[in-house]
Amino acid sequence: MTDPTPNTPAYTPPPVWTWNKANGGQFANINRPTAGPTQDEALPVGRHPMQLYSMGTPNGVKVTVMLEELLALGHHGAEYDAWLVRINEGTQFDSGFVAVNPNSKIPALMDRSGPQPVRVFESGAILMHLAEKFGAFLPSSGAARAECLSWLFWQMGSAPFLGGGFGHFYAYAPHKIEYAIDRYAMEVKRQLDVLDRRLAESAYLAGDDYTVADMAVWPWYGALAKGLLYEAGEFLQVQEYKHVQRWTDRVAERPAVQRGRKVNRTWGQPDSQLHERHDASDFELRTQDKLAPPA
Numbered sequence: 122m123t124d125p126t127p128n129t130p131a132y133t134p135p136p137v138w139t140w141n142k143a144n145g146g147q148f149a150n151i152n153r154p155t156a157g158p159t160q161d162e163a164l165p166v167g168r169h170p171m172q173l174y175s176m177g178t179p180n181g182v183k184v185t186v187m188l189e190e191l192l193a194l195g196h197h198g199a200e201y202d203a204w205l206v207r208i209n210e211g212t213q214f215d216s217g218f219v220a221v222n223p224n225s226k227i228p229a230l231m232d233r234s235g236p237q238p239v240r241v242f243e244s245g246a247i248l249m250h251l252a253e254k255f256g257a258f259l260p261s262s263g264a265a266r267a268e269c270l271s272w273l274f275w276q277m278g279s280a281p282f283l284g285g286g287f288g289h290f291y292a293y294a295p296h297k298i299e300y301a302i303d304r305y306a307m308e309v310k311r312q313l314d315v316l317d318r319r320l321a322e323s324a325y326l327a328g329d330d331y332t333v334a335d336m337a338v339w340p341w342y343g344a345l346a347k348g349l350l351y352e353a354g355e356f357l358q359v360q361e362y363k364h365v366q367r368w369t370d371r372v373a374e375r376p377a378v379q380r381g382r383k384v385n386r387t388w389g390q391p392d393s394q395l396h397e398r399h400d401a402s403d404f405e406l407r408t409q410d411k412l413a414p415p416a
């Protein structure tokens with residue numbers, strides 16, 4: 122078969138797909154075509170009502186920002202232990218983690234505030250669970266609630282095109298495939314335009330108030346708008362999305378956002394990382410460590 126695209130090797134799918142383990146893609150070592158645990162390993166449990174098992178990726182940051190925002194409002198029931206799940210090392214396939222999230226992806230939450238622990242997985246479901254439990258960051262009824270949930274679910278449906286589509290083929294695939302990069306770059310620019318037009322109408326995604334919709338969208342599209350995802354800022358000309366830029370800056374100013382984005386983060390500047398969080402003072406201790414390193 123002749124391939125019409127010049128930089129793509131020709132490929133004819135065989136009748137039956139087989140797993141090529143070393144496919145050359147980044148993260149190929151953790152990808153596999155089956156679900157379920159690969160090793161028996163229990164999860165740690167701390168002293169707080171909320172036990173979060175996560176990593177500081179955009180999906181993880183949504184939840185740590187929400188927990189920090191709830192604590193900032195005085196909801197002590199949102200106190201949490203944030204345990205680090207090193208997804209690059211395959212810890213998401215430990216039996217304890219799979220019992221909390223059968224989909225083996227961070228973030229996963231165990232709500233231990235009631236008589237029976239409640240598991241919650243999928244970042245959007247975790248945000249809703251916490252918002253409903255504490256009556257915060259999600260309007261309780263009517264058009265405002267519908268608008269907020271619409272943007273929250275927009276994020277859940279859209280980000281896989283950004284991460285699994287554009288990000289994968291632009292940054293992680295073993296070779297650059299023009300067709301795939303073109304297709305997903307077009308879609309991601311369309312998504313940025315959707316956000317930009319919405320944010321031209323209102324301060325935040327759901328209207329005048331900051332909600333779980335902003336918490337879900339900001340770690341992905343805010344990072345993209347600042348050129349922090351996939352080093353794709355110039356390629357996508359992100360500076361053109363002026364309203365997204367304004368909103369990104371405004372959300373980033375929030376102290377709870379500044380704390381939440383550090384939790385379970387294992388890369389970047391040392392002062393941007395707090396591998397695990399078990400107490401509010403962990404943020405200050407981290408800073409003190411830097412000011413006075415052990416002799």
Ligand SMILES: N[C@@H](CCC(=O)N[C@@H](CS)C(=O)NCC(=O)O)C(=O)O
Nearest residue numbers: 151178180208226227228243244245
């Ligand atoms: N739809 C899920 C996506 C979660 C997700 O993709 N998590 C990634 C990190 S951002 C992960 O755990 N990947 C590990 C793996 O795929 O094995 C959510 O929003 O919670």
